[in-house]
Amino acid sequence: MYRVLQILTDAEIAECKRIAAATPFIDGRITNPHNTAKQNEQLHEPSAYKQSSDIIRAAMLRTPEFAEFAFPVFLAPPLITRYKPGMKYGAHADAAFIQLPGATIRSDLSCTIFLNDPKDYDGGELHVRLGDARLTFKLQPGEAIVYPSDSFHQVMPVTRGERLVAITFIQSRIQDPFRRNMLYELNEVAALEGLKMDPENYGRLQLVQQNLLRYWSDRP
Numbered sequence: 001m002y003r004v005l006q007i008l009t010d011a012e013i014a015e016c017k018r019i020a021a022a023t024p025f026i027d028g029r030i031t032n033p034h035n036t037a038k039q040n041e042q043l044h045e046p047s048a049y050k051q052s053s054d055i056i057r058a059a060m061l062r063t064p065e066f067a068e069f070a071f072p073v074f075l076a077p078p079l080i081t082r083y084k085p086g087m088k089y090g091a092h093a094d095a096a097f098i099q100l101p102g103a104t105i106r107s108d109l110s111c112t113i114f115l116n117d118p119k120d121y122d123g124g125e126l127h128v129r130l131g132d133a134r135l136t137f138k139l140q141p142g143e144a145i146v147y148p149s150d151s152f153h154q155v156m157p158v159t160r161g162e163r164l165v166a167i168t169f170i171q172s173r174i175q176d177p178f179r180r181n182m183l184y185e186l187n188e189v190a191a192l193e194g195l196k197m198d199p200e201n202y203g204r205l206q207l208v209q210q211n212l213l214r215y216w217s218d219r220p
């Protein structure tokens with residue numbers, strides 16, 4: 001399962017773009033020297049990274065649809081990346097474990113937050129392979145695509161303008177995507193229908209929701 005979510009306000013988008021414009025970028029291969037598929041640039045300056053990742057992280061964590069869909073327990077600091085004409089990120093798998101200062105997280109879900117207008121660049125679509133389906137995302141500024149980290153994906157070459165996005169990885173409380181999706185569905189239906197139910201039956205439904213969460217979570 002994947003979700004497109006509205007994450008950033010116009011002011012937050014403008015601030016991230018301002019930070020990106022004022023900060024040097026480096027070759028993205030610095031963090032994956034052996035990954036020949038990766039041809040992009042990433043923000044490179046600790047205070048700009050902290051400022052921009054704090055804005056995006058806080059925006060994600062205040063978005064109820066994100067919490068309901070992802071059951072996040074760890075969220076890597078979102079990193080702004082840039083693609084100029086000729087740049088792309090060939091088909092690849094994301095690393096299972098991501099080392100952060102002070103913690104290693106498992107990537108269950110990957111996320112791209114779009115920062116500039118799709119009209120401002122050609123190409124640069126994110127293609128995600130889910131089973132036999134090929135999904136394409138080129139979203140509006142402030143929107144994010146959250147997709148399973150175990151899927152093959154790529155960023156198509158940019159042929160005009162600049163693609164500016166932020167990327168992050170999420171460790172979910174519920175590692176198994178089947179269980180995560182079932183809990184998401186159950187919680188959605190309970191939220192939509194629960195108050196119309198006989199109160200005792202609603203209580204029983206809530207018992208099931210809480211017990212599945214209790215027994216399926218791999219972290220508190």
Ligand SMILES: O=C(O)CCC(=O)C(=O)O
Nearest residue numbers: 089094112126155165167
């Ligand atoms: O820029 C994107 O949309 C995705 C980038 C990506 O796949 C990655 O950083 O692993």
Ligand SMILES: [Fe+2]
Nearest residue numbers: 092093094153
């Ligand atoms: Fe990736």
